[in-house]
Amino acid sequence: xxxxxxxxxxxxxxxxxxxxxxxxxxxxxxxxxxxxxxxxxxxxxxxxxxxxxxxxxxxxxxxxxxxxxxxxxxxxxxxxxxxxxxxxxxxxxxxxxxxxxxxxxxxxx
Amino acid sequence: xxxxxxxxxxxxxxxxxxxxxxxxxxxxxxxxxxxxxxxxxxxxxxxxxxxxxxxxxxxxxxxxxxxxxxxxxxxxxxxxxxxxxxxxxxxxxxxxxxxxxxxxxxxxxxxx
Numbered sequence: 001x002x003x004x005x006x007x008x009x010x011x012x013x014x015x016x017x018x019x020x021x022x023x024x025x026x027x028x029x030x031x032x033x034x035x036x037x038x039x040x041x042x043x044x045x046x047x048x049x050x051x052x053x054x055x056x057x058x059x060x061x062x063x064x065x066x067x068x069x070x071x072x073x074x075x076x077x078x079x080x081x082x083x084x085x086x087x088x089x090x091x092x093x094x095x096x097x098x099x100x101x102x103x104x105x106x107x108x109x
Numbered sequence: 110x111x112x113x114x115x116x117x118x119x120x121x122x123x124x125x126x127x128x129x130x131x132x133x134x135x136x137x138x139x140x141x142x143x144x145x146x147x148x149x150x151x152x153x154x155x156x157x158x159x160x161x162x163x164x165x166x167x168x169x170x171x172x173x174x175x176x177x178x179x180x181x182x183x184x185x186x187x188x189x190x191x192x193x194x195x196x197x198x199x200x201x202x203x204x205x206x207x208x209x210x211x212x213x214x215x216x217x218x219x220x221x
Contacts, residue, residue: 001168004151031207041197043212050207086151093206094159095140096167099151 002027006087006100013107019074021103023087031090032063033097034072038083046085047072077107111136113213115200121219128187130216132200140205141183145169146197146215155198158183159205190220 003026013019023032034046047054049061049070063070074081084104088097113134122128134141140159144152144167154167156175164175172194174186183200197217201210 033209040214042214043199045209045211048207048209088152090207094157094165095142095203095205095208095210096154096157097152097210099144099153101149101151 002089002091002098004087004089004098004100006085006103008103009101010104011106013077013105015077015079015107015109017077017107019072019077019081019105021072021074021085021087021105023070023072023100025068025070025087025089025098027091028065028068029089029091030093031095031097032070033088034059034061034070035086035088036083037086037102043086074105077105079107079109081105082107111138111211113200113202113211115198115213115216117216118214119217119219121221122187122190123221124190124192126190128190128218130185130187130198130200130218132183132185132213133181134183134200134202134211134213135181136202136211137180138202138204138211139180140203141177142201142203142210143167143173143175143183143185144199144201145194146199148196152199155185187218190218192220194218195220
């Protein structure tokens with residue numbers, strides 16, 4: 001089946017630094033989503049980006065479909081960015097997402 | 110905006126017990142999902158449903174049953190709870206296909 005590998009598994013930053021999170025996947029993805037999971041556990045979708053580059057606020061995602069990789073760049077990190085970032089892909093167009101294990105981001109004041 | 114409500118937030122059961130988790134959404138979404146998240150891991154799909162009374166198995170369906178009695182609700186039953194099933198169970202819904210998924214806040218299962 002599909003596999004999704006995320007790196008690094010954890011990342012510690014000082015407030016104001018930038019973060020670069022990576023997602024590699026084993027098969028062509030028709031859908032790729034980045035999610036944020038708060039320390040309390042709730043999950044929200046950040047970006048949907050199956051190809052190309054997308055921006056929203058301080059987030060930029062770049063997906064290179066042929067190379068089966070995506071990145072999430074967080075600029076000027078804030079303490080409230082702390083949490084787990086999950087990458088998920090779908091190649092069936094059914095919404096059946098396969099998730100990576102996530103990157104745990106800690107931003108220190 | 111809509112909301113997804115999962116009940117209960119915490120569920121404690123005995124090994125071998127049958128346990129039911131419930132999920133309600135008011136987005137009027139067609140598709141609903143049940144995912145399981147083990148500690149420190151990503152989510153794995155248990156069941157999904159693209160419409161009322163439809164059920165589709167995910168990668169982790171063994172040991173679980175699901176029921177989509179109406180469009181707004183999707184239930185998951187752990188048929189015989191095991192200690193290695195202790196996890197957070199997350200319900201989600203979407204318009205289907207490649208549309209964004211919206212998640213509930215989860216049910217944490219503990220098996221004694």
